[in-house]
Amino acid sequence: MLSHTHSATLLGISAIPVAVEANSGERGDPKVVLVGLPDAAVKESLDRVQSSLTTGGFNLPRTRVTINLAPADLKKEGSSFDLPVALCLLASTKQLKSQLMEEFMVAGELGLSGKLRPTRGALSMALLAKMQKLRGIILPMESAREASIVSGIEVYGVSSLAETVDFLNGEVSLNPIHSSGLASPDRIAFSHDFEEIKGQLRLRRAIEVAVAGGHNVLIVGPPGSGKSMISKRIPSILPCPSLEEFIEVVRIYSAIGQGGMISSGDRLRPFRSPHHTISDVGLIGGGTNPGPGEISLAHNGVLFLDELPEFKRSVLEVLRQPLEDGQVTISRSAGKITLPSRFMFVASMNPCPCGYLGDSRNSCKCSIPQIQKYRAKISGPLLDRIDIHIDAPSLEISEIQSADKGEDSKTIRIRVEKCREIQRQRFCQYDIKNNASMPDSLVEKVCSLGEENQNILLQAMNQLSLSARAYIRILKVSRTIADMEGSFNIERNHLLEAIQYRNLDRKLI
Numbered sequence: 001m002l003s004h005t006h007s008a009t010l011l012g013i014s015a016i017p018v019a020v021e022a023n024s025g026e027r028g029d030p031k032v033v034l035v036g037l038p039d040a041a042v043k044e045s046l047d048r049v050q051s052s053l054t055t056g057g058f059n060l061p062r063t064r065v066t067i068n069l070a071p072a073d074l075k076k077e078g079s080s081f082d083l084p085v086a087l088c089l090l091a092s093t094k095q096l097k098s099q100l101m102e103e104f105m106v107a108g109e110l111g112l113s114g115k116l117r118p119t120r121g122a123l124s125m126a127l128l129a130k131m132q133k134l135r136g137i138i139l140p141m142e143s144a145r146e147a148s149i150v151s152g153i154e155v156y157g158v159s160s161l162a163e164t165v166d167f168l169n170g171e172v173s174l175n176p177i178h179s180s181g182l183a184s185p186d187r188i189a190f191s192h193d194f195e196e197i198k199g200q201l202r203l204r205r206a207i208e209v210a211v212a213g214g215h216n217v218l219i220v221g222p223p224g225s226g227k228s229m230i231s232k233r234i235p236s237i238l239p240c241p242s243l244e245e246f247i248e249v250v251r252i253y254s255a256i257g258q259g260g261m262i263s264s265g266d267r268l269r270p271f272r273s274p275h276h277t278i279s280d281v282g283l284i285g286g287g288t289n290p291g292p293g294e295i296s297l298a299h300n301g302v303l304f305l306d307e308l309p310e311f312k313r314s315v316l317e318v319l320r321q322p323l324e325d326g327q328v329t330i331s332r333s334a335g336k337i338t339l340p341s342r343f344m345f346v347a348s349m350n351p352c353p354c355g356y357l358g359d360s361r362n363s364c365k366c367s368i369p370q371i372q373k374y375r376a377k378i379s380g381p382l383l384d385r386i387d388i389h390i391d392a393p394s395l396e397i398s399e400i401q402s403a404d405k406g407e408d409s410k411t412i413r414i415r416v417e418k419c420r421e422i423q424r425q426r427f428c429q430y431d432i433k434n435n436a437s438m439p440d441s442l443v444e445k446v447c448s449l450g451e452e453n454q455n456i457l458l459q460a461m462n463q464l465s466l467s468a469r470a471y472i473r474i475l476k477v478s479r480t481i482a483d484m485e486g487s488f489n490i491e492r493n494h495l496l497e498a499i500q501y502r503n504l505d506r507k508l509i
């Protein structure tokens with residue numbers, strides 16, 4: 001007898017449909033054969049399935065059964081075929097009614113006792129099930145929670161093979177899981193707040209501009225000036241991601257088996273700060289089991305590289321393309337996969353190896369060649385891709401001793417949200433979320449300058465010997481500063497502030 005159900009295999013972060021079918025009663029020795037380009041983990045599936053059938057009190061087939069994973073030319077990876085294979089085996093041997101099974105997508109790894117373990121990529125599978133217009137998806141309970149964020153299909157969580165069989169036979173009824181609704185940042189208590197930062201008004205302003213427009217930012221200053229401190233507080237002023245943006249984030253984490261961050265119930269943007277010893281693969285993704293790297297894990301959020309010159313030069317160079325494209329393409333033996341990686345890039349560095357160049361209280365001990373060598377670690381093209389460069393001077397003793405609190409994160413976040421709303425409306429017909437990700441073709445239209453301002457910018461370009469890319473960045477940052485004031489036109493003060501944020505070009509190149 002023939003039976004079939006729907007499942008999927010994960011390619012990068014996308015779920016690719018796989019039909020699982022079984023045919024029993026064939027002539028030959030009683031044996032279960034699995035065909036359809038399975039990888040080692042899928043092949044082992046048969047042993048796990050047969051063990052869970054025995055422990056679950058089901059009968060093993062007494063004839064030859066062929067299980068096929070289709071399409072045959074697609075490599076099937078992972079252990080999530082256990083559950084659909086077991087169900088097809090049971091249906092083909094008439095131990096399970098097969099009608100309901102055909103309306104669902106099914107995935108999950110089985111333990112030897114028949115208990116289900118979570119599966120990677122559950123959210124992408126749920127999105128696929130919806131696209132295929134299936135009635136719903138059946139997943140191990142833990143994975144079902146993260147998949148329930150997808151609306152419009154029934155998501156069922158099960159804990160064992162026996163429970164799944166009872167459900168499909170109509171012997172027990174289960175309720176579909178509904179996402180509990182995710183808390184927006186207004187209801188989340190952040191452990192770090194901007195009010196703890198004393199002084200540093202220019203730095204605070206620059207960070208607010210950067211977050212308001214999604215611009216990349218590099219903070220340069222001596223040790224102890226609060227570079228790490230302010231960067232770690234950026235999550236508390238980031239705008240709440242839309243549900244669509246959040247689903248994109250969870251899909252990526254779901255592909256590495258960490259989609260459970262959903263169950264904590266906070267709708268937050270990711271903030272990634274990898275250590276400077278990270279490898280190219282760790283940052284970009286790929287490797288033998290190609291998966292997302294830090295730049296994709298930071299998608300729709302922030303990638304923070306503290307002490308930028310400490311990172312290997314090769315690592316910094318591979319960052320350039322994704323910074324421009326918002327996505328990364330990874331080569332693998334079975335072809336290429338493209339992963340999203342649109343993030344706000346935040347980096348910090350000292351101005352020189354000893355850290356005290358230009359400091360008012362300590363004198364710098366570095367020679368000029370030492371300083372040049374240190375700065376050459378950050379290439380011109382990488383620097384060009386950072387919209388805002390800002391100095392973080394050492395705090396004055398009086399500022400450190402002051403009991404005055406800075407403005408709190410919530411107040412800043414409200415302003416940021418308002419500015420993002422202007423950008424959302426401006427770009428509503430495009431696939432663009434903020435000023436920073438506006439393509440060059442739109443810059444002329446959206447960031448036009450009056451004649452006088454045009455001249456100011458040309459002068460600055462000559463004096464600072466800025467590249468064409470830096471020119472575009474200044475216009476985008478000016479647009480954000482104008483938006484923060486609710487101004488339709490880019491005025492002189494907006495432009496001048498944006499030019500200031502390129503100050504380091506002159507000093508660093």
Ligand SMILES: Nc1ncnc2c1ncn2[C@@H]1O[C@H](COP(=O)(O)OP(=O)(O)O)[C@@H](O)[C@H]1O
Pocket residue numbers: 196197198199200221222223224225226227228229230395
């Ligand atoms: N503006 C500031 N307001 C309050 N404390 C600060 C400030 N800047 C630095 N500090 C204190 O100095 C410590 C070191 O700052 P940190 O951010 O690590 O400096 P950096 O990364 O620039 O070397 C912080 O943990 C904090 O206690």
Ligand SMILES: [Mg+2]
Pocket residue numbers: 227228229306
């Ligand atoms: Mg630091």
